[in-house]
Amino acid sequence: MPEPEQELEIEIDRHLQSPIYLQVCERFKTAIAAGHLGPGDRVPALRGLATQLSVARGTVELAYSILVDEGYLEMRGAAGTFVSSSLPPSVVRRSVRKRGEHGPEQRAAQRVPRRAPGVVDLGNDAKPLSPGLPALDAFPRKVWSRLVAYRARSGDRAALIYPDPAGYGPLRERIATYLGLSRGVECAPEQVFVTSGYRTTLELILRCLARPGDRAWFEEPGYLIARNLLSEAGMGIVPVPVDGEGLDVERGKALGANARFAVVTPSHQSPLGVTLSLARRIALLDWANRAGSWIVEDDYDSEFRYLGRPLPALKSLDRNDRVIYCGTFSKVLFPGLRLSYVVVPERAVARFDQLTRSLNMGPPYLFQAAVADFIAQGHFARHLKRMRALYAERRLLLVDALRRACGQAITMDLPSGGMHLVVTFSHDAGVPVDDHAVAARASESGLAVRPLSAWYVNSRSKHTQRGLVMGFANVADADDAARLARILKRALDG
Incomplete structure (x- = not known):
């Protein structure tokens, strides 16, 4: 039985300078943050929402595409469009507080201590681009x-x-x-x-x-x-x-x-x-x-x-x-x-x-x-042989997508081995990019890239390279690589 759509009143202001598709994006983000929409909730169909707002279907389609890229929504083909089941933790926590849910899982989550500033956790993370995570979809x-x-x-x-x-x-x-x-x-x-x-x-x-x-x-x-x-x-x-x-x-x-x-x-x-x-x-x-x-x-x-x-x-x-x-x-x-x-x-x-x-x-x-x-x-x-071929293909997909999306803003070499690649930032002399901030913005969008400078004992030295460490083993296809590259570009742009 198909899941019912969540009732959602979206209003747009045609007098604002902000484009309508961006207003739609913001309304959805606000609804998710307020707890009116939660992970797994079905959202209105493209045609239905376009009719409700009296706008072209393409306008709603563009808004949904942006929300999917940013990790807020996920499309499941004929089943419809849903709030992502893997929303960034900060978004989920806000939603839980707004809803007033205080079940065992929420209470347990609240007991988890906050990570100290600058500390990078490499474990327990299956989000996209997590370094060191093998292709879980390809395991026999x-x-x-x-x-x-x-x-x-x-x-x-x-x-x-x-x-x-x-x-x-x-x-x-x-x-x-x-x-x-x-x-x-x-x-x-x-x-x-x-x-x-x-x-x-x-x-x-x-x-x-x-x-x-x-x-x-x-x-x-x-x-x-x-x-x-x-x-x-x-x-x-x-x-x-x-x-x-x-x-x-x-x-x-x-x-x-x-x-x-x-x-x-x-x-x-x-x-x-x-x-x-x-x-x-x-x-x-x-x-x-x-x-x-x-x-x-x-x-x-x-x-x-x-x-x-x-x-x-x-x-x-x-x-x-x-x-x-x-x-x-x-x-x-x-x-x-x-x-x-x-x-x-x-x-x-x-x-x-x-x-x-x-x-x-x-x-x-x-x-x-x-x-x-x-x-x-x-x-x-046999598994190792298959994975070598698969990872060789997926590293090319991600590298090509990053080069198209980010251009001269990044520098990287095609890795000769392993399951991750290192991207360094191009910047004006004396003005290094804060890779911790870029990684944090990427994390808010649902990615698990890591700041390169964290691998250094002297992470704040002027000689320390700034960049990102990211895994490519779980990049599904060219479309997935392009989507992830767009999210990273937005994180880099701030």
Whole structure:
């Protein structure tokens, strides 16, 4: 049964200088903010509203198109036009307050603390252009559901008892085999520890190997989540600049030659996307060996490379067992899995094994077993192959749409790998664009782009690049890319 249209009295003033289509837009925004229209409500049909207002149908169509672009409305074909089910949180909160709704969900939302100014949250966001979010529409859900159901029905006692703290044995074997074939990382299954996410992996590494007062080289700019966790753990951060060849090892030695760790993303630097050159890799390994330091290699987005084969991991060059290799299934499958893994040096296996058992930190059996089956039955390799082709297409769609919509206002390079791209702003000398403000305006319009400057320790330095980091994995088609580019252009224009 079709949903009834919400009764909505819209009045326009033909004496105003503001065009009628803009007046219609403002009336809808006001109705949504006041709570008269809520997410999922059906709005009047084009012809009906045009008749009600005594205006041309094209006028209403233009207003609806703008509201759709801005994320207020969504068109569902023959079903009609509806208030977007994914309205920006600020709009929804205003609507809830106006309606006087105080149910459990609203009360819970009100208890969530406000984020501190300048803090960028990279998690729990499935809005368009979210960096690091894989193509959820392309994941083989039927295959996955079958594998999970099979394991749930199997009656295996392993599903009912505490999981192995180091990880499900067959999954550790599959990961070791996969890394040896695809990444050049030779390791035994006993060196592989399965964790519940990259944060947990870093915590495990620090608890096993870090000492009070230790310092860590960190890419500048570098991965926000890792930097925040290291800081919270009391680690001294040594920001080492990144250039076209990746981490500047010589600069790192000048800034902190005796650092205990170097945390790097050599295959696809986060966020700039550059690859650590061979010369820099050898220099980094040589420094770690001489200093007795550890290199934490986050093999970020390494599976998705669009020019040639994926590059070998830094760990594949490690002859002195100084590299701790970190990987995750969050980006190659889906983040809700909460499954990551770490390959530890042989000399540290006993310490890691002892700590994981002491903490009893093994992830749940069910998903681990399903992922092991997913790999063993060939679904994993086929999925990666399909995603490389799909992401290569979608990155072109977004880049082309941004170039058409924004022109000379932005600068960007076609990324050679990964699932995100970096856009920097063109501006007059001495007048940098506030990328936090641009990202905030984009967020108000329903997008999840991130300010590039937030990736820098010295985010307010005059040398800090200003721009946006955005994902392209979930761009549906050319029309979707064009719509998103128009929203970003409006956010940039202010």
